[in-house]
Amino acid sequence: MPDQQSDGSAPAGVEFSESFVEADGFRIRYRQAGSGEVLICLHGGGGLRISRAHELLAHSRRLIAFEIPGFGQSPVNDRSASMEELAGTMNAAVAALGIDHYSIMGNSFGSKVALWMAILRPQVVKAVVVVGPAAIRLPRQGPPPGQLAPERAAELLYAHPERQPPIPPLAPEIVAKQIALSTRLLGPPRDEPFEARLRELQMPVLALFGTHDRVTPPAGAHLFREILPNCHLVMVYDAAHGIDADRPEAVAALVEDFLSRGDGFLVRRRSGLIYP
Amino acid sequence: MKAALFCTTRYDGPASHSVWPAPGDTYDAQWAERSMQTTLERFRLADEVGFDWVTVAEHHFAPFSMTPNPMVMAAALTNVVKRAKVAILGPDIPILDPVRVAEEIAMVDTLTQGRVVAGLMRGSVNEYVTYNTNPSESRERFEESLQLIKMAWSEKQPFGWQGRYYEYRTISIWPRPVQEPHPPIYISTASPESGEFAARLHLGAGFAFTTVQIASQAAKYYRDQCRLNGWEPSAENIIYRLAMHVAPTDEQAIEEMGAAGGGLPSVGLSFRNRAVESAVATSGYYGRDIETQRARLQSRGALMERIDKGQVLVGAPDTVLGQIKRIREILGAGILDMVVASQLGDKATRAIELFGTKVLPRMQEL
Numbered sequence: 001m002p003d004q005q006s007d008g009s010a011p012a013g014v015e016f017s018e019s020f021v022e023a024d025g026f027r028i029r030y031r032q033a034g035s036g037e038v039l040i041c042l043h044g045g046g047g048l049r050i051s052r053a054h055e056l057l058a059h060s061r062r063l064i065a066f067e068i069p070g071f072g073q074s075p076v077n078d079r080s081a082s083m084e085e086l087a088g089t090m091n092a093a094v095a096a097l098g099i100d101h102y103s104i105m106g107n108s109f110g111s112k113v114a115l116w117m118a119i120l121r122p123q124v125v126k127a128v129v130v131v132g133p134a135a136i137r138l139p140r141q142g143p144p145p146g147q148l149a150p151e152r153a154a155e156l157l158y159a160h161p162e163r164q165p166p167i168p169p170l171a172p173e174i175v176a177k178q179i180a181l182s183t184r185l186l187g188p189p190r191d192e193p194f195e196a197r198l199r200e201l202q203m204p205v206l207a208l209f210g211t212h213d214r215v216t217p218p219a220g221a222h223l224f225r226e227i228l229p230n231c232h233l234v235m236v237y238d239a240a241h242g243i244d245a246d247r248p249e250a251v252a253a254l255v256e257d258f259l260s261r262g263d264g265f266l267v268r269r270r271s272g273l274i275y276p
Numbered sequence: 277m278k279a280a281l282f283c284t285t286r287y288d289g290p291a292s293h294s295v296w297p298a299p300g301d302t303y304d305a306q307w308a309e310r311s312m313q314t315t316l317e318r319f320r321l322a323d324e325v326g327f328d329w330v331t332v333a334e335h336h337f338a339p340f341s342m343t344p345n346p347m348v349m350a351a352a353l354t355n356v357v358k359r360a361k362v363a364i365l366g367p368d369i370p371i372l373d374p375v376r377v378a379e380e381i382a383m384v385d386t387l388t389q390g391r392v393v394a395g396l397m398r399g400s401v402n403e404y405v406t407y408n409t410n411p412s413e414s415r416e417r418f419e420e421s422l423q424l425i426k427m428a429w430s431e432k433q434p435f436g437w438q439g440r441y442y443e444y445r446t447i448s449i450w451p452r453p454v455q456e457p458h459p460p461i462y463i464s465t466a467s468p469e470s471g472e473f474a475a476r477l478h479l480g481a482g483f484a485f486t487t488v489q490i491a492s493q494a495a496k497y498y499r500d501q502c503r504l505n506g507w508e509p510s511a512e513n514i515i516y517r518l519a520m521h522v523a524p525t526d527e528q529a530i531e532e533m534g535a536a537g538g539g540l541p542s543v544g545l546s547f548r549n550r551a552v553e554s555a556v557a558t559s560g561y562y563g564r565d566i567e568t569q570r571a572r573l574q575s576r577g578a579l580m581e582r583i584d585k586g587q588v589l590v591g592a593p594d595t596v597l598g599q600i601k602r603i604r605e606i607l608g609a610g611i612l613d614m615v616v617a618s619q620l621g622d623k624a625t626r627a628i629e630l631f632g633t634k635v636l637p638r639m640q641e642l
Contacts, residue, residue, distance in 0.1 A: 208438075211423060218427070225433040232446070234436035235427065237420055250438045266445045 014058045016050050016065075023093035029067040029074060030093075034058035037126075038099050039259065040117075041065040042090065044108030044132070045182040046153065047072045047170065053244035056252035061259070064097070066090060068113065070181040072174065083185050083194070087116030103259050105129040108216065108241065109182045112194075115205075119197045127262060129206045129255055132213055132241045136198075136227060137189035138220040157242035159212040164245060198227050205231045206258045210239030210246065232258070232266075277604060277642040278611045279635075280329035280363055281322035281628060282517060285315040285349065286618040287339035296402055296549045297337035308342060311618075316356050318616070318628055323357040325632025328640075329393065331363040331517075331613050336406040344406075347380035354387040361391045365462065365482065365515070365613065368399030369425065370417035371409045375447055377421075378428035382453045390454035395462045395482060395515075396422050398470075401556035402549060411561040417441045419473060422463070426477075429458035462515055465498045466490075467563045475501030481509070483609075484517035488586025490568075491516060492607045511610030516603060519588040520614035522630040523623070526591045533590045534579050536617035589614065593634035600635070604642055612639075 016031040031050055039061050041054060048067040057063050069089065070077025080086040090113060094102060103126045106114030111133035118125040154161050170178075187194065205228050209218040221233045234254060239246035258265045289307025292298060319330045332349040335341035343349040346364045353362055362384065367377050377396075385392040398418045404411040420439045427435070434448035453459055462480035465471045471494060474481050481498045483491035495514060502509050521536075523529035562569045582588045586603050589596045589612075600612065614631070616624040 211427075218431070221435065222431070222433040232436065233433060234438050234445075237423065237437065237439035237442075247438070250440075254436075254438050268445070 014055045016054075016058070021093050021096050023096050024089040025079070026069040026077075026089060026093075027074070028069055028089075028093050029072070031065045032063065034060070034062045036061045037259065038062045038064065038094075038102040040090075040094060040102050040104045040114075042068060042104065042106040042110030042113050043071070044110050044134075045178060046157075047174070047178055049167070051244045052248035053251045053255070056248060057256060060256055064094075064099075066093060068110070071178050076177055077181055080185065083112050083116050083187060084120070086185060087113050087120055091117050091121050100124055101126060103127040103129070105131065105255065106133070106135075107131045107244070108134045109186055111135045112186065115198060115201070116194070118201055118203060118205075122201065122203065125203060127204050127206070127259055128201075129208070129258065130224070131208045131243050131251070132210060132216045133207055133224065134186060134216055136191075136195065136220070136223045137216065138223070139189055156215050157240055157245065159210065159238050159240040159246050195227050199229065201228055202230060204258070204262050206255070207231055207233050208243055208251065208254075209233065209235050210241060210243045211235050211237050212240045213243070215241040230263070232263075277600070277609075277639050278328035278512070279631070279639055280331045280515075280611055280613040281319065281327045282331035282333065282365075282613050282615040283315045283318055284333060284335065284341035284615065284618070285312060285343045287311050287342055288314065288618060288621070289339075291339035293339060296552070297405075298339055311342065314618070314625075316352065318625055319353055320356050321625065321628050322632065323360045325629055326636050327360055327628075327632060329361040329363045329611065329613070330357050331365050333365055334368050334397070334399075334403075336403060345380075347377075347384055350384045350392070351387055354384075361393050362388050363393035363395065363613070365393070365395030365517075366397050368397050368403045369421040370414050371399055371403055371407045372421075374421040374424045374442055375428055375444060375449070378425045379449045379451075381425075381459065382429065382449055382451045385453040385455060385459055386451040392453070392455070392459040393462065394459040395464075396425065397464060401561060402552050404556065404561070405552055410559070411556045412559040413441065414561050415469060415563065422461075422477075426458060426461070429453050462513075466494055467569055468494075468497060468565065469563050471498040472501050474498060475505045475507075478505075478507060480513040480515065482515040482517065482613075483607075484613075485519075485587065488516075488603050488606050491586075491609075495607055495609070511608055514607070514609040515611045515613050516607055516609035517613040517615070518586065519582075519617065520596070520627065520631065521588070521590050521617055521620070521624070522593055522596050522627045522635065524592060524630070526595050529591045529595075530579065532620055532623050533588070533617060536620050593630060596631070597635050597638055600639055601642065 014033045016033045018031050021028050048065055054063055067074055101124055104114040104117055111130035112135040114128055115135050118128050158164055207224040209221045211218060218235055225231045225233055236243050236247050236250060244251045287308055288311045289304050322330055332343055332346040334346045336344045350362045350364050369377055381392060381394050398414055420441055424437055424442055428447055428449050434446045436446055437444045462482045463470055463474050465474050465481035499509055521529055521533040523532055583590055589599050616627050618624055
């Protein structure tokens with residue numbers, strides 16, 4: 001990991017390339033940067049977007065962010081019948097890239113895909129990070145922002161929308177397509193067969209909740225610790241649903257520490273020495 | 277309306293009160309022990325005569341107050357004050373470890389079987405020198421720390437915290453507070469930023485050693501902000517702290533209080549070190565209305581002026597009740613947090629008894 005500057009910023013920028021991989025009859029777009037241990041990133045209901053947190057993480061590992069079939073530019077996906085099947089497709093995409101050992105980070109909708117991927121291939125998935133996870137929800141929680149109109153979505157995504165770079169809005173037909181797909185596949189707030197499989201996951205899971213998130217609020221965090229055998233909860237202060245956009249340096253440092261040390265990340269490594 | 281007795285645990289021996297930090301070369305342990313026993317006895321008396329709360333606060337490096345850790349003092353009251361609430365008003369959270377504060381308050385809440393009131397303070401300017409904290413970070417630290425403390429009290433699973441100023445990998449405090457979801461929280465709402473924050477987070481409001489006019493403007497702002505956030509604060513959500521001295525006659529009370537220098541130090545602790553005060557003033561500590569906030573802490577006038585402005589309650593019991601009614605009308609505070617002039621010795625102790633027996637029953641009907 002390169003030395004972080006005192007304001008948490010990373011050294012010079014990182015370039016994300018764009019490529020495609022075939023898996024399960026889908027032509028899947030992905031963006032990639034960095035080298036080393038692989039981190040697979042799965043976006044939320046709003047589609048693939050590279051954040052500053054991704055850029056920071058790509059300084060110390062090989063980061064691959066997929067565009068899940070049916071999102072963004074990809075054609076409508078009415079073939080994936082379930083989250084489990086979709087996760088199988090994403091695992092196949094990773095295997096098609098020749099990768100046999102990886103961690104996964106999933107945001108919101110993507111958190112459930114990530115956890116299913118780990119359920120299906122526990123021998124190759126080293127650790128999972130779920131960010132603002134929609135995988136297990138309190139009853140009567142609002143729908144994830146991917147299912148909302150863009151203006152309302154921005155309010156829910158960011159604690160500090162004024163700090164976000166301007167993002168060109170998605171075409172309405174893409175928004176509609178994404179909403180339809182995530183609504184069809186996400187599943188109920190409490191998904192018993194899914195949770196039964198989660199109880200068997202042994203690899204470490206890090207679950208991040210933004211303190212200001214009204215979509216997947218911290219009040220629901222305890223469910224992850226109660227169901228997953230090896231789960232660490234971390235609240236990210238002053239972040240809404242788009243945690244990695246609101247607090248990129250804080251997220252990247254934490255995720256990097258967790259991915260490189262697993263459960264050992266509980267023990268402080270950063271120096272407290274002020275002067276020699 | 278409720279009454280609280282606030283004791284700073286003043287060092288009653290000879291000491292210089294005009295410089296901060298105060299050197300320890302004339303410190304006498306016996307005087308310190310006696311002063312602490314006097315405080316414990318006054319709190320016990322307050323409990324006996326019916327005060328609703330007893331209050332402790334945090335100050336450092338000065339004979340003015342020997343409770344740098346108010347939670348330690350509050351815990352010492354567990355078996356001294358058996359009925360009244362124990363109000364910790366309170367730890368200066370930006371200079372402290374939030375998890376430690378959460379743990380200590382939970383300990384006191386458990387020891388007192390659910391009688392704690394938690395005032396989470398930002399700290400006055402000199403307090404930032406105490407543990408070498410940057411005062412320009414004061415407000416951000418305060419807001420983050422308070423939210424972390426609340427979560428440490430209420431979240432039942434171990435959790436980490438990835439903040440700006442505070443970072444923990446796993447927190448799960450034992451004991452937890454007795455009160456659900458946690459003890460009532462008050463913050464000082466002198467500044468507009470604080471009023472907004474208190475309104476957003478449903479916290480109670482406190483005003484200390486200000487004038488009733490200044491406090492009522494800030495209280496109105498706080499109430500307006502609460503309404504904007506969808507709730508209506510009650511009188512009990514507002515604490516007003518001031519000095520008190522009651523004697524059998526008005527003349528006696530005024531003469532005694534005058535001899536004690538009006539019961540309030542002539543300037544706040546921060547202003548006894550000009551270098552500190554001016555460095556802090558340029559640090560961004562004060563917020564949007566810097567001149568008002570600085571003026572609020574600067575020198576206070578003569579005794580009669582202070583009575584008029586609602587900064588002190590002085591007189592015979594009936595007179596003091598009238599002063600209280602006026603404060604109630606103008607400000608609408610539900611709790612008066614009163615500090616006696618410790619340097620008056622037995623007369624201060626008598627004031628507590630007189631207040632409790634002659635003023636309090638009628639005040640509680642207001």
